[in-house]
Structure formats: C-alpha cells, structure tokens
Amino acid sequence: MTDIKADIDVLRGIDPNAPLLEVNDLHVEFRTRDGIARAVNGANFNLAPGETLAILGESGCGKSVTAQAIMGILDSPPGYITQGEVKYRGVDLLKLPEKQRRSVRANHIAMIFQDALSALNPVFTVGFQLSELFRVHRGMSRADAKKRSIELLDQVKIPAARTRVSDYPHQFSGGMRQRVMIAMALALDPDVLIADEPTTALDVTVQAQIMGLLAELQQQRNMGLILITHDMGVVADVADRISVMYAGKVVEEAGVYDIYSRPAHPYAKALLESIPRLDMKGQQLNVIRGLPPALTAVPKGCAFNPRCAFAQDVCRQDPPPPQYIVAPGRTARCHFWRDVVGDE
Amino acid sequence: MSDINAVTSAAGPSTQPQMEPKHAGRGKKDKPRSLAADAWADLRRNKIFWVSSILVLIILAMALFPTLFTSADPRDCVLSRQHAGASGSALFGYDFQGCDVYAKTIYGARNSIEVGVVATLLSGVIGLIFGLSTGYFGGWVDAVLSRFIDIILGVPFLLGAIVLAKRFAQDPESNGVLAVTVTLGILGWTTAARIMRSSVITAKNQDYVAAARMLGAGPGRLMLKHILPNSIAPFIVVLTILLGTNIASEATLSFLGVGLKGDAISWGISIAEAGANARTAPEPLVWPSVFLAVTVLAFIMLGDAVRDAFDPKLR
Amino acid sequence: MSDRTEVVLETKKLVKHFPITQGIVFKSKVGAVQAVDGVDIQLRRGETLGVVGESGCGKSTLAKLLVGLEKPTSGAINVRGEDMTKLKGTALRRARRNIQMVLQDPYTSLNPRMTVGDIIGEPFEIHPEVVPRKGRDKAVQDLLDTVGLNPDHVNRYPHQFSGGQRQRIGIARALALKPEIIVCDEPVSALDVSIQAQVINLLEALQDEFGLSYIFIAHDLSVVRHIADRVAVMYLGRVVETGNDQEIYENPTHPYTQALLSAVPVPDPTLRGHRDQIVLEGDVPSPANPPSGCRFRTRCWKAQSICAEQDPVLSIRERSPHASACHFAEPRDVVHAL
Numbered sequence: 001m002t003d004i005k006a007d008i009d010v011l012r013g014i015d016p017n018a019p020l021l022e023v024n025d026l027h028v029e030f031r032t033r034d035g036i037a038r039a040v041n042g043a044n045f046n047l048a049p050g051e052t053l054a055i056l057g058e059s060g061c062g063k064s065v066t067a068q069a070i071m072g073i074l075d076s077p078p079g080y081i082t083q084g085e086v087k088y089r090g091v092d093l094l095k096l097p098e099k100q101r102r103s104v105r106a107n108h109i110a111m112i113f114q115d116a117l118s119a120l121n122p123v124f125t126v127g128f129q130l131s132e133l134f135r136v137h138r139g140m141s142r143a144d145a146k147k148r149s150i151e152l153l154d155q156v157k158i159p160a161a162r163t164r165v166s167d168y169p170h171q172f173s174g175g176m177r178q179r180v181m182i183a184m185a186l187a188l189d190p191d192v193l194i195a196d197e198p199t200t201a202l203d204v205t206v207q208a209q210i211m212g213l214l215a216e217l218q219q220q221r222n223m224g225l226i227l228i229t230h231d232m233g234v235v236a237d238v239a240d241r242i243s244v245m246y247a248g249k250v251v252e253e254a255g256v257y258d259i260y261s262r263p264a265h266p267y268a269k270a271l272l273e274s275i276p277r278l279d280m281k282g283q284q285l286n287v288i289r290g291l292p293p294a295l296t297a298v299p300k301g302c303a304f305n306p307r308c309a310f311a312q313d314v315c316r317q318d319p320p321p322p323q324y325i326v327a328p329g330r331t332a333r334c335h336f337w338r339d340v341v342g343d344e
Numbered sequence: 345m346s347d348i349n350a351v352t353s354a355a356g357p358s359t360q361p362q363m364e365p366k367h368a369g370r371g372k373k374d375k376p377r378s379l380a381a382d383a384w385a386d387l388r389r390n391k392i393f394w395v396s397s398i399l400v401l402i403i404l405a406m407a408l409f410p411t412l413f414t415s416a417d418p419r420d421c422v423l424s425r426q427h428a429g430a431s432g433s434a435l436f437g438y439d440f441q442g443c444d445v446y447a448k449t450i451y452g453a454r455n456s457i458e459v460g461v462v463a464t465l466l467s468g469v470i471g472l473i474f475g476l477s478t479g480y481f482g483g484w485v486d487a488v489l490s491r492f493i494d495i496i497l498g499v500p501f502l503l504g505a506i507v508l509a510k511r512f513a514q515d516p517e518s519n520g521v522l523a524v525t526v527t528l529g530i531l532g533w534t535t536a537a538r539i540m541r542s543s544v545i546t547a548k549n550q551d552y553v554a555a556a557r558m559l560g561a562g563p564g565r566l567m568l569k570h571i572l573p574n575s576i577a578p579f580i581v582v583l584t585i586l587l588g589t590n591i592a593s594e595a596t597l598s599f600l601g602v603g604l605k606g607d608a609i610s611w612g613i614s615i616a617e618a619g620a621n622a623r624t625a626p627e628p629l630v631w632p633s634v635f636l637a638v639t640v641l642a643f644i645m646l647g648d649a650v651r652d653a654f655d656p657k658l659r
Numbered sequence: 660m661s662d663r664t665e666v667v668l669e670t671k672k673l674v675k676h677f678p679i680t681q682g683i684v685f686k687s688k689v690g691a692v693q694a695v696d697g698v699d700i701q702l703r704r705g706e707t708l709g710v711v712g713e714s715g716c717g718k719s720t721l722a723k724l725l726v727g728l729e730k731p732t733s734g735a736i737n738v739r740g741e742d743m744t745k746l747k748g749t750a751l752r753r754a755r756r757n758i759q760m761v762l763q764d765p766y767t768s769l770n771p772r773m774t775v776g777d778i779i780g781e782p783f784e785i786h787p788e789v790v791p792r793k794g795r796d797k798a799v800q801d802l803l804d805t806v807g808l809n810p811d812h813v814n815r816y817p818h819q820f821s822g823g824q825r826q827r828i829g830i831a832r833a834l835a836l837k838p839e840i841i842v843c844d845e846p847v848s849a850l851d852v853s854i855q856a857q858v859i860n861l862l863e864a865l866q867d868e869f870g871l872s873y874i875f876i877a878h879d880l881s882v883v884r885h886i887a888d889r890v891a892v893m894y895l896g897r898v899v900e901t902g903n904d905q906e907i908y909e910n911p912t913h914p915y916t917q918a919l920l921s922a923v924p925v926p927d928p929t930l931r932g933h934r935d936q937i938v939l940e941g942d943v944p945s946p947a948n949p950p951s952g953c954r955f956r957t958r959c960w961k962a963q964s965i966c967a968e969q970d971p972v973l974s975i976r977e978r979s980p981h982a983s984a985c986h987f988a989e990p991r992d993v994v995h996a997l
Contacts, residue, residue, distance in 0.1 A: 058851040159941075173942045203713035203878065205939045208922035212938060230852055233881070233924030237931055256928045274856040276885030278923050279930075279994045281904055285860055285885065288853040291821050551768035555832070558726045559782050560755050569781075573772040 018090030020224045021047040021070075021109070021192050026084035028062070028069050028248075030295075031077060037295035039065040039079070041248035044323070047224040049191060052215075054227045054239035054256075060292055062248040063228045067194050070226075071111050072101045088192070106137050110185035114197040116177035120169040126153075126180050127165035133187045149183075156183045156213060175206035179213065186217060193218070194226045199234065211238055232275055236260060241329075244268045247293055247303035249320075254330040264332035264341040266308045302333070310336045383653035393649040399642035406453040416447035418609055427625040439614070439628035440621055448614055449632050455610040456639070459525050460591035466529025467536060467590075468583050474533070475540020475579065480548060480567055490541070497534045502600075504531055505593065509602040519608040524597055528590050536582045543575035550574070577651065584647030588640035595636055611636045667872050668702040668725070668758070668840055673734035675720050679947060692947045694720040696896035697734070699973070700874075702840065707866065707873040709887030709904075711880055711919070715943055717896040718876045722844045725874065726760045727751075738840070756786055759833040763845035765825035769817040775828055776813030779803065782835035789836055802831040807861060823854035827861065834865065842874045847882060859886060880923050884908055892916045895946055895954040898973055902981030912979035912988035915955045921993035933996040953985070961987045 028040035040062040047053050057063045068074045070086050072093065086093045088108060093101065113119045121129060130152060131145035140148065153161035156179040169177060178198060185193060195214065199207035215238055218225050229235060235242060242259050244252045244267065252265035263269040273286035290307045293299055299306055305315040314335055323331040326341065334340060387393045406413055425442035436445035474493060478486040505527050512523035547553065553570050597603030598612025611632040618629035676691035695717045702708050710718045723729040725736060736743040738754055746754050762768035769778055779799045783790050790798045800810035806827040817825055826846060833841050843862065847855040863886065865871060877883050883890060890907040892900045892915065900913040911917045918937040939958050944950055950957050956966040971984045979988035
C-alpha cells in the first residue's frame, strides 16, 4: 500500500511531455582497494517510447553498471554515482528518496537479467512471485492476482500457463525461465524495459524466440527498450539506435544503419571488422591490438588511443575528445571521425 | 581508402600470431606473484593477523622457554603461603597448595601447547588421508569411509573422550600427556576430513585437472600437483581452529580428572584445582583461564585471517 | 598446401550413454542419457572440422571421447588406422600424445598454483621421451613465443594474464607434444569480441605452420563458418548433416540446420526482415528419452508418420548432394536476403 502512495508522489512530478528517459553526464565509480575504478565516465543518451536503444560494449566497458545506476540497484559501497542525472519524464531519479525509487523501479522502469535462474526466488512458485507483485502494488485480491498472472504467462507464450503457474523456477527450461522473468518485469506495465544480456546464456534458436517475443511485446505496449549486449548480430536485428561504450564512455551514438555501414569511431569500426559473419566466407578478420584498459588506469586522452589505428599525438593528451556531432542525432568521441567515416 | 589501409596494416595480416602487445607489462619487474604472495600482501595489512600472530609467538615462547618469563619454580610449593596475595616475586599470588600461580601458568603453557599441537597434527594426518581418498576416489570408497566419518562424528565428544582417555591411561606412572593427545587426535579429525573431502571434490572437477588427465597424468600427479595444492587451504584453516579447541579440550579433560595427572602442570589442572576455592581465592582460577582463553582465541583468529587471505573468491 | 585426402581421425558408430542410477553403494541402472549415439566423423590432414549444435546435443561429450577423458560405450576411434579404444599402456600413451585439446574457459583450465612455465612444461614431464630434460626450458620458451606471449613470463602465474593471453597459454600446452590433431572445445566463446579474432587468427596461423588438423566445437555458427572447412551439425547425440562450409551454410538440406542457421543474427541491419526466419517451437527433448525415429521430428514442420517409424540415416539423398539425415531433405537458403 505504501508503494501506491509513493507512486502518487512520483507521478506528481512527472511531465508527460518530457522525454521518456534521459541520462546526462552519468559518472559512476567503484572505490576498491586497488584504487578508484571509473566504471562510467560521462554517459549520455536518451530513449523515446517504442524505441530500442542498444548499449553495445565488451565486458568491463560500463554498460551493465550504467543500467544498474539507472535502476538504482548499484551495490553501494563500493559503487557510487558521483555526477549526472537520470531523468524519467522530467523527474531526476537520482534525487528521489529510496521509497519512491522503489516504486519507479516496479511501475515505470523494469529490468531483466542474463541469469534468469538466480533472478527468480527458488522457494516460491512462479505464480506466487507474480501474484505478489499485483497484490502489493495493485492491491489485488488473491484470486484476481492469480488470474492476472496466468494472463501474463499466456502473453509471454508459456504453453499451458494455467498449470505452469504453480511450478517452481527450476522446473522451467532456460528459455521458459527467461519468459517468466519477462512476465515479471512487465507485470506492472512499465514504459521502460532494460534488458541486460537477456539471451547470452541461451542457445541461438531460443535466443531468436526470446528476441522475437521482446520485439512483439515492445510494439504492443509502446515501451522504450534498452538492450545491453555485446552481440553485434542481435543488435543489428532489433535496435533502432546504438550507443557504443568503451572504458566507461559512450564513444559513438548513431542510428543502427549508419553505424553498421559507416561507423564514425575507430573502436566501432574495428569491432565490426573483427567479427566473422554467417553469410560470408574467407573474410579477413581484423584484429584490435592489445586489451581494454583496466578501469583503475584508463589511458590519458582518448581511452582507446593505445589500440587505435588512427591515433595521433592529440589523442594521447588530455582533454579526451569531446562528443563531436557527426550528423543530427549522431555523435562520436573521436578527433578524427571525419577520416574514420569519410573513406570509401 | 588510406584509412582502411591504416587499420589493416597497423593490425598486421592475420597470419601473424602476435596480435597482443607481445611484451605487455615489460617495464615492470617480472616477479612471480603466487597466490601465497598475494595472500601475504593481504595479511600484512590485516591488524587481526598481526595481533594474533604476536600472541601465538609469545605463547610458543612460553611453551619452549618458560625460564625467559619466570625464575620461580612452579613445583616449589609451601603450604604456609596458601592463597597469599600478589607480590613482587609472585605476580599472581599463590594457590591453595602455596604454589606460585604465575610460574604455574607459564609452565602450564608447554603441556597445553604440546597436547594441542601433536593432537592436531595427528588429526591432520588422519583427516588428510580420509578427505583425499573419499574425495578423489568417490564411489563406494567414499560411501563406506564417509559413513565411518559419520559414525565417529556421532559419538558424543565428551563421553568418547572420557572413555578413550581412561582406556589409554592405564599406566599409573605416566602423566597422561600421551593418552590425552591420542584421544584428542582420534576424535578431532572428522570435521577436517569432511572439509578436505568437499574441497577435493571441487578441485577434482576443475578444468585444469581434466587438462592434466588429458595429457596422460596419473593419479599421483593429479592428486599431489593439481588437487592437493588447490584444496588444502580450507583444511589448514580448520586445523588452526582445531588447535585452539584441542587446547581447550585438554583443559576440559584435565579438569574432569581424566586428562593430565600426577605432578603434570597444565592450565586445565590448575583450573580444576582452583575451582573449589574460587569464591575465596579467585586469582588461581582466573589467570590460567585468561591464558587459556587468549591462546584459543589467538589461534582461531589466526586461522580466520589466513583463510580469508587464501580465499580466491574474496579477491 | 597440405594433402587433404589422408584421413587422420575417424569415428565409427561412436556411442556414449551415461547410465542413470539409483542408490549409492548398490547401484541399479534405471535409464541412460544418450549423450552421443552413433556418431561417424572423419577428419583429414590439415583440415578443420567444425562441430556445431545447441547445448545438450553431445558435442562436448564427443570432444571428451576423442581425447580419452570419457570411455565410449561402444564404437571405434581410429587414429591413423589404430583403434584408440582398444589400445593399452604405452601404445595408448603414445597415441594420446597425438591428439590434444584446447578447453573453453581460460580461467578454469589453468592450475592457479602453477607458473606458466610449469603448466606448459607439464606435458614434457608426463611424456619425458618427447624433449630431453635439458631442452625443456628452451622448449617452453619457444612455445610461449609461438603463441605470441613474452618468453620471459615463464615464472608468472595464470591470474596475472588476461583471458586472451590465458587462452594462448592453453594453446601452447596443447601444442607441446607436437600433436597432429587438436580438439578445440569452444575455444573463443568465453572471450570478448575484440579478443576472439586474435585467438582465431592464431589458431589459423598455427594450423598453417604445423599442418594441424582441428576439430572445432562451437555453438557460434559464424565463427565456425570462418574457420571450418567442413561442418557436422549435431542434434540430440547424432550428426544430422555434414558437408563442406558451402554446402552447409549456403544449401542446408536438414530442417534443423536450416532452423539453426536462420536463428543466427547477422551483423547487418539491412538484412532485417529480409531473411527466411524459421522459429522453432518448444525445447530440445531430453536425451534420456529421445523421440523414436528421427529425433528432430517433435519440433519439425515437415514431420510425417514415416519420421516416427523410420530413423533417417545420414546419407546423400535425391535432393541433398551432401549427407543429410532427413527423409525430406531439400536445400533452403536461410542465410542470405530473400
């Protein structure tokens, strides 16, 4: 019941004309024994209803931490948000008290994870976990909540939802479990869904099923979807726009067609040239030299400079490259974006 | 066009294997940093580790060289000094028999530590054998030996210890040190064996063991080079804790009259003797108790600190 | 560049069933997981055979059988005319030397308590006849150099290396005994995208340099296409289709291969919605209780009554110029735009 009240408090501040979700200059650091790891170092992006934004990057680039910061589920300590705003319809979530934050998390911004088994409570049935959401946040009766749970499992295409609602999480296969998690995330009709590597643990045929389901649900509900992944194939299939992250920064943001045909940042370009393709044989795999930097020791200037084929002296010096505007709605943090994008 | 060339030429043609900077980290001195070295770096910064190891060192020094700490003879008892208070020559006063409590406490360390250490080593050997063989061989070996461990574990400790200690201490001449040591050694290994078994099973299923098996490594090599070094840390920690409890158990048995006896000096006997007059003369009871508690605590804290430092999950 | 006709490894009706038992001391068998059930593969000199399939298809068990980590229930593994499953003692040790493996996870496949030098040198200690004692340090350093690591790092421990570097250490260990065959079990799937290409390129370069034959097991069909000359597709313990990369990727004839390929996303947004998409219903059946006849029939859109009655053999068929285990095999391009 308290959550309903907290939600009303949040709703008071909401401006329906403001952008759905805006992240401005977000900084997150982890204070560890080995020093301060700057996991997110000025991330910017925004999301419109019905849009799919992919955050693409390798492990340690800060993409999952960004999602945790938006959701307000960052482990603190050691993680701290030191700067920036996360605005949902004009309300800065970082300034809300925890109780209202929780309400936003349930009702407006939901998240699904890679590992569905550990995200579900093993000692309760799936139906119980779903029903609880409706009873706590919507004040529904036990019977209504169960009915609603079955409907929801039906929507995520779990066969025989009526009987499976009383099964425990371990009785579902990997793909089905991921569907259950999607059902839980969508239970309270959020308008933003963050999916953190939702299909990485699944086989390709199951991945196709889940991505298809997500796209369908997104369209039905006109949700904004943030897809966090390292898989450039999946991104090409579903994303509208892409933010490529490297060492805690969004190094390139662009529409999906632009970035795949003419990337503007050397990292994005090199990444695209380094993956083998199903529909081609004998292509030469380009190799990105070296390793991503440790977040406790990010190189001066542009973080990518030691691995970059375009790097010049200016790249090795602070300040790091600003967000150059490549085209309307398209940015790249590279001094030489013209050279990167310009050839051919 | 030129930029594409720049990318490919910088990365090198794909036939060249050296893609990562070949001499990464060369500027640094190439010092091997083992897990033990990492653990040491960790321990060095741990206050609990320092406090407990200094305490352990002092206690060991007491056990080995009691004369460093006192010049008094613990067996020099004069009834006329019965329950005399603390003085310059006897820091903790005198007990019922008129013996120097301080000297007795210092000299008591040796028997307590000796029983504790030897019993723990004995338990360690038995536990290691049982743990390794049940964990490594599995199957019916595990089934039979594990039930045996369960049976030992099912024996109520005090009852078992009293029966065994009595059985071993037939010789009226002996002071009981051997009997108590063997008793504690035989009863104490089960937890250590179980811990060893589970960590051996974990290590056995690691990929690097499979890799060594694939190379044709025999059971001896697998156990000694791959499984043992990766599974022994929690076992050692259990032993340090066992050391503490063994010292306490010796005191318990001596207190109950089935431990050390005759003219043997130990904290347990001192506590037992002082118990009767504790209300009128608390000092002979308090001091050995304090030493006992601090010793047990020091060993357990040391074990804890070492375990934390060696636990790779915590780094 | 190398003679591609000589068969270096061949399996004949290879079967591995894991018994499902009850009881601890007195075990009784109540069933069997048919992890590998009658697999015939051939590997030629200098070639890469890709083995693909989803989790539970038996590809990892196949790898373990090939390197001797598991004993087959029945069937033969012929390496240069000798059946490995019948060898014993010295002959088996010698034969084992010839077939090595690179494991999937570079974080768990190296003993954390051993230095890199000890890890790469261990094969020489187990097989002392390969390199004399005096030459071993040099041999280890040469191996490190071969896989692109600094030879001075022999005294370092695995945790001081990155994932990609650790995988190189694993490759060096596999190379130590100068094998002809290396089984690579998902060698890049635990690595970051930008590191994968480094390791793939290294594997290719080593193949050219030493004339190695690879069995490359992976779930990533794009990586397999890149590196494999021939491909075997597995489903529930059986090979359902084999052929060269052109045949499998451009003209797959088994419905499962088609579904699998159509599900793989291609990093090209212009293909979105223009590819033939086959979405399979349901999950893979349990290998403890596989369907009768064709094992794929429960999820197949072409299934007829014959599929339940007759087990389709893996062979060349009227409409399939390469071996396919489907009664209704016919080509369908699912990779390119329609």
